[in-house]
Amino acid sequence: MKFLDALLGRSRPAPPKLDALFGVSGAAITLEAAAGMRPTGQAAVCFHPASGQGFAAASEELKELLELAIAEAGSTLKVTDDRYGYRWVVLADPEMEDLVTSVHLVNSTLEQHGFGPQLLCSVFGFATADGAKRFHLVYLYKRGSFYPFAPLGGERRDNELELQVKAALGGDLPVEPELARWFALWGLPLD
Amino acid sequence: MARTRFQADHGLSSRMLLTMFLLGLLYVVFVAVLVALKIPLILVLLIAGGFLFFQYFFSDRIALASMRGREVSPEQAPELHQMVDRLCALANMPKPKVAIADTDLPNAFATGRNQQHAVVCVTTGILRRLSEPELEAVLSHELSHVAHRDVAVMTLASFLGILAGFVVRSSIYAGAYGGGGWGRSNNRDNNAGAVILLVVLASAVVYALSFLLTRLLSRYRELSADRAGAILIGRPSLLASALVKITGDMSRIPTRDLRAAEPLNAFFFAPALAPGFSFSSLFATHPPLERRLEQLAQLEAQLGRPA
Numbered sequence: 398m399k400f401l402d403a404l405l406g407r408s409r410p411a412p413p414k415l416d417a418l419f420g421v422s423g424a425a426i427t428l429e430a431a432a433g434m435r436p437t438g439q440a441a442v443c444f445h446p447a448s449g450q451g452f453a454a455a456s457e458e459l460k461e462l463l464e465l466a467i468a469e470a471g472s473t474l475k476v477t478d479d480r481y482g483y484r485w486v487v488l489a490d491p492e493m494e495d496l497v498t499s500v501h502l503v504n505s506t507l508e509q510h511g512f513g514p515q516l517l518c519s520v521f522g523f524a525t526a527d528g529a530k531r532f533h534l535v536y537l538y539k540r541g542s543f544y545p546f547a548p549l550g551g552e553r554r555d556n557e558l559e560l561q562v563k564a565a566l567g568g569d570l571p572v573e574p575e576l577a578r579w580f581a582l583w584g585l586p587l588d
Numbered sequence: 589m590a591r592t593r594f595q596a597d598h599g600l601s602s603r604m605l606l607t608m609f610l611l612g613l614l615y616v617v618f619v620a621v622l623v624a625l626k627i628p629l630i631l632v633l634l635i636a637g638g639f640l641f642f643q644y645f646f647s648d649r650i651a652l653a654s655m656r657g658r659e660v661s662p663e664q665a666p667e668l669h670q671m672v673d674r675l676c677a678l679a680n681m682p683k684p685k686v687a688i689a690d691t692d693l694p695n696a697f698a699t700g701r702n703q704q705h706a707v708v709c710v711t712t713g714i715l716r717r718l719s720e721p722e723l724e725a726v727l728s729h730e731l732s733h734v735a736h737r738d739v740a741v742m743t744l745a746s747f748l749g750i751l752a753g754f755v756v757r758s759s760i761y762a763g764a765y766g767g768g769g770w771g772r773s774n775n776r777d778n779n780a781g782a783v784i785l786l787v788v789l790a791s792a793v794v795y796a797l798s799f800l801l802t803r804l805l806s807r808y809r810e811l812s813a814d815r816a817g818a819i820l821i822g823r824p825s826l827l828a829s830a831l832v833k834i835t836g837d838m839s840r841i842p843t844r845d846l847r848a849a850e851p852l853n854a855f856f857f858a859p860a861l862a863p864g865f866s867f868s869s870l871f872a873t874h875p876p877l878e879r880r881l882e883q884l885a886q887l888e889a890q891l892g893r894p895a
Contacts, residue, residue, distance in 0.1 A: 404608070405601045406736040406812030410819060411680035445678060447822025449891030481670060482721050515822050517678055539680035552666060577683055580673035583666070 410514030414541035415504050417571055421521055421534065422493050424543075424569040428523060431565040434532070437522035439587050440496050441487045442503045445515045446478075455510035459486075459503065466502055477586050483517060485586050496521070504538070513538075520546075522587045523562075532558055533587060535579075542573035552583055597815060604808040608745070611801045615748045618794045622755070625783055632758070636751040644743045648685075648700040648707045655697070657689035657709040668715075671724050672708060675731055679820055684708050684734055688715070694834050696857045698730035699739055706734040714834065714857075721823070722830035726857055729817035729827060736816070738809050745802050752795035759787045807875045814880055815887065824887040828880075835877050 402408065428434045446452060463474055463486070472490030479485060486503050490496040500519050507516060516538045524531035532547035532555070545562040547555035559579070563572050573579060622629050643650070652659075662669040669686055676683045684698070684706035694713040700706035708730045710723070718726065733739075818824035834857065874880075 402736075404741065405604055406738070406741075406809050406816075407601065408679070408732060408735045408816045408820075411678070445674075445821055447891060448825060449888065451891055452822070480720075481667075481674065482724065483674065512822070514678070514820075517674060537677055539677065575682070578677070580677065580683070581662070581670070583670060 411539040413504065413508060413513045413516045413538035415501060415508070415538070417541050417543075418501050418504070418519065418536060419497060420570050421497050421536075421543075424534075424566055425493050425521075425523075427569050428562070428565055432561060433525055434523040434530070434562070435526060436493050436496070437524050437531070437588065438491045438493075438496065439487065439489050439522040440500050441485045441520045441585065441587055442500055443483050443485050443517045443520065443582075443585075444507060444512070445482070445517060446484050447512060447515055451510070452512060455507060455512055458510070459506045462502065462506055463499070466499060472496070472499060479584055479586065487586055518582070520582070520585060520587060530555070530558055532562060533582070533585065534562075535582065537573060537578065540573060540578065542571045544573040544579040546579065546582055548581070548583070548585075552581070554581060600808060600811055600815070604805065604812070607801055607805045607808065611745055611748060611798060611805070614794060614797055614801070618748065618752065618790070621790045622787070625787055627755070627787060632751065632755055636747065636754050639750050639754075640743060640747050643746075644701050644740065647739045647743065648705055651697065651699040652687055652689075652707055652709060655689045655691070655709060655711075657687040657707075659685050659687045659707070667720070668710070668723075671720075671727055672731075675724065675728050675820065679728075679731060679735060681731065681735055684731070688712060694718070696726050696730050698733040700734065701740050701743075702737060703734055708734070718830055718833060721826050722833065725817065725821055725823065725827040725830050726834075728820045729813050729857060732813040732816035732820065733809070736809065736812060738813070742802070742806060742809065745805050746798075748798040749795055749802060752791045752798060755791040756788055756795065759784050759791070803873060806873045810874050811880065811883060814883060818884055818887050822891070824884040824891070828884040828888075831877060831880060831884075 425436050446456075460476075472488060472492075472495060474489075475487045477485050477487065488496060488499045488503075490499065500521075504516060504519065507513065518538065519536040521534040521536075522531065523534060530547075532545045534543055535546050536543050543566065545559045545566075547558040547562075549555050566572055619629065622632070651657075660668070665686065665688060668688070672683060672686055682703050684700065684703070685708070687707050687709040689709055689711045691711045692713040693711055694717045696708070696710040696714055698706060698708045708727065710726070714723065714726065814827060818827045821827075
């Protein structure tokens, strides 16, 4: 099929893989034990907004669903657009399990409305207890894999920390094997 | 299969398939004629194949060098890299090299034989003129060219043209100097001359036909890339506005720049044509602007429908 697609100049939108997301709760425990990194209680879903009424309707439904879910779980929510035109739904909840469930809710709602291909990534914040070191665990939907992104000031990355996290996560989560796909997410709206 | 809001365009696929079939048919007929006329086919195929090989393996470097594009690192062009990074993650493809060509001509192109050896190049002119979302739309069009392996497909498709052109030239050469170099050695001179004339005629016809078919194929590939690019970012109108802006700007650029870039048109986002140069739509590498805008408007309408 790949050959035929190339021949006919078609590309199929990459479907998102959502199941691996639930592995994050378990990985958080490993990370705390192995590297002393704890969840910051913040997570975000990033997607590319589409135009048209179909997307507007999906966004509206998503907002209602989230407000209901959040009222129950006692977490908070904000939506921001970054300078590259991608939309971030930022969720905060001290309970990691609830956070993961909320992130999955955002993803599956978008997917049900046919906007699965628009999903870019989900991000979970982690930091040491004193806050000196922090990194974001990024989930790539299309690959179904995770990678750590540790920004320092001035658009530099703490590669050492990223590789430490990769080593610690090894058994728990599918870590993205191609380092070239560990792209930087500058200006992501998490603390 | 992922759920998507866009319908497959079977018409475009089948027209493209028909074009390729005709090219293949032409190829078979041409080779049959050469065999029937006892042309040393192996030699011809080897030489034409050599050209093809060179073009295939060095397409990225040739195109970059002729546009004077230079590869840029993420530190040199952080925003451009970030856009490409994100689009590649959305499309689930490896990241190509990113290059910038220092020319005021507003354009972009992608080249490279496969996803591992691809380059996406934008000009400083396009960086200056387009807004960031529009630039992103242009990049998604170019990345679709990479995903569809258009360089490989178009190189293969143009093989027949190269072959026919080569046979014409070498036959004329053989006729002028060898007095029947292609013909059998026991043939009389007038017999050999007739064979050469036939070969030249057949090759010229094949060349013309394959040229038209290749151009037709190129236009279909552009429509495909527009379509896939618009679907990738989910905003067809952005690509349309980038197209209008670039083609509108094209006519205001000094003519000398445009002429210098014309041979590279096939790789471009929008063709650079000097004004006043009448170009039949049959020979164009890109579909007319109206056709591209119409397709994007259809996609936009599909997005508007409720789920």
